[in-house]
Amino acid sequence: MQTERVSEKPLRVGVVGLGYAGEMHLKSFSRLPNVEPVALAGLEAGKLRELGGRYGVPNLYASWEELVARADLDVVSVGAPNHLHAPIAISALEGGKHVLCEKPLARTGAEAEQIVEAARKANRVVHIAFTQRERGDVQVLKRNILEGNLGRVYHVKATWMRRNGIPGMGSWFTDKEMAGGGPLIDLGVHMIDMALYLMDEPEVESVSCATYAELGPRGRGSRGGDDDENKTVVGDAYEVEDLATAFIRLSGGATLNLEAGWAAYRESSDDFGVTLYGTDGGAEMRVRNYGTQDTVRIYTDVVGVPAVVAPEITPREGHLSVARRFVETIRKGEYQGHDGEDGLRRARVIDACYTSALENREVSLSGDWEAV
Numbered sequence: 001m002q003t004e005r006v007s008e009k010p011l012r013v014g015v016v017g018l019g020y021a022g023e024m025h026l027k028s029f030s031r032l033p034n035v036e037p038v039a040l041a042g043l044e045a046g047k048l049r050e051l052g053g054r055y056g057v058p059n060l061y062a063s064w065e066e067l068v069a070r071a072d073l074d075v076v077s078v079g080a081p082n083h084l085h086a087p088i089a090i091s092a093l094e095g096g097k098h099v100l101c102e103k104p105l106a107r108t109g110a111e112a113e114q115i116v117e118a119a120r121k122a123n124r125v126v127h128i129a130f131t132q133r134e135r136g137d138v139q140v141l142k143r144n145i146l147e148g149n150l151g152r153v154y155h156v157k158a159t160w161m162r163r164n165g166i167p168g169m170g171s172w173f174t175d176k177e178m179a180g181g182g183p184l185i186d187l188g189v190h191m192i193d194m195a196l197y198l199m200d201e202p203e204v205e206s207v208s209c210a211t212y213a214e215l216g217p218r219g220r221g222s223r224g225g226d227d228d229e230n231k232t233v234v235g236d237a238y239e240v241e242d243l244a245t246a247f248i249r250l251s252g253g254a255t256l257n258l259e260a261g262w263a264a265y266r267e268s269s270d271d272f273g274v275t276l277y278g279t280d281g282g283a284e285m286r287v288r289n290y291g292t293q294d295t296v297r298i299y300t301d302v303v304g305v306p307a308v309v310a311p312e313i314t315p316r317e318g319h320l321s322v323a324r325r326f327v328e329t330i331r332k333g334e335y336q337g338h339d340g341e342d343g344l345r346r347a348r349v350i351d352a353c354y355t356s357a358l359e360n361r362e363v364s365l366s367g368d369w370e371a372v
């Protein structure tokens with residue numbers, strides 16, 4: 001991390017959201033030098049007081065509008081449901097604040113585009129909490145690719161699958177209007193991000209996607225426990241997919257196979273990973289139940305003989321790494337290229353996937369299509 005200058009003014013942060021995401025934002029900003037979480041907003045009064053007390057946040061609000069209206073904030077950090085990302089981010093940017101936004105940047109490409117435009121107009125930073133790419137094992141894969149150990153990566157499989165992992169049955173997560181979609185937009189966005197990041201941002205040329213809603217609508221596949229109890233019920237219909245699969249063509253002839261599911265009859269675990277096939281080597285990352293050790297294998301030839309490398313991984317905290325880079329970017333003062341463009345690209349891919357699934361056809365991103 002850069003050395004801090006003592007004369008630097010503390011960065012004043014307001015966090016919206018009291019769930020897992022909001023708390024991770026609070027916790028991460030609290031740990032960074034010269035950064036002060038000074039405001040917090042959320043609907044659950046008890047949790048608001050509890051988190052405010054724990055992290056020493058002096059100003060507590062029941063709505064995001066009151067928080068964003070504060071003129072003394074440098075940063076608004078968005079850990080709210082997906083339908084609020086665009087309104088909160090745009091309002092904060094118009095008020096001259098920098099924005100750290102949870103993934104997905106927005107429910108649709110059109111909404112994400114409005115955020116990016118607002119960031120450019122205001123000359124402020126928008127970063128997205130793509131926390132999984134910050135993992136120690138993903139960083140080891142990235143370094144292997146950068147150093148040429150895999151050669152040219154031409155095919156990737158990226159998957160995130162759960163047995164019973166619907167995150168709040170009847171909550172905003174399963175409401176199409178509020179969430180924008182199911183596991184594709186929730187988990188798939190992390191895996192699309194990871195794959196494109198590892199492959200150095202190839203263009204997405206076309207997608208062929210299918211979605212399924214087989215368990216959720218029958219009340220199956222719920223994670224249960226805290227998730228269902230702590231989340232406000234907004235409806236009783238399960239309106240989104242519970243599994244999505246896509247075949248994605250990338251520039252340069254490379255391809256990506258994507259699978260994202262909250263619920264399916266499979267092992268009782270919560271697993272994600274990527275498989276990379278390159279011209280000089282391959283790699284596999286398998287993360288079981290968010291484990292951090294022994295997750296990567298690199299496949300190569302040593303003296304003409306197949307060899308397997310099992311790198312030792314140093315775990316990293318995703319939200320802390322994201323928050324640290326965000327703060328460094330603000331302090332450097334060079335905001336160009338930090339306008340949320342990567343979140344917009346992922347949102348367009350997801351739009352194309354949902355269109356492809358609905359229309360039962362391949363969608364070319366440069367072609368003539370309208371997001372559904």
Ligand SMILES: NC(=O)c1ccc[n+]([C@@H]2O[C@H](COP(=O)([O-])OP(=O)(O)OC[C@H]3O[C@@H](n4cnc5c(N)ncnc54)[C@H](O)[C@@H]3O)[C@@H](O)[C@H]2O)c1
Binds near residue numbers: 020080129231
């Ligand atoms: N990067 C990650 O690892 C990660 C992990 C979990 C969730 N997320 C993302 O974070 C976001 C939130 O997810 P979550 O699981 O924390 O959800 P959650 O439902 O647990 O929490 C959402 C919070 O938003 C608050 N909220 C809703 N409407 C509000 C309003 N009008 N004003 C102020 N606050 C309001 C709620 O009170 C609640 O505290 C989602 O976009 C999700 O995709 C990211």
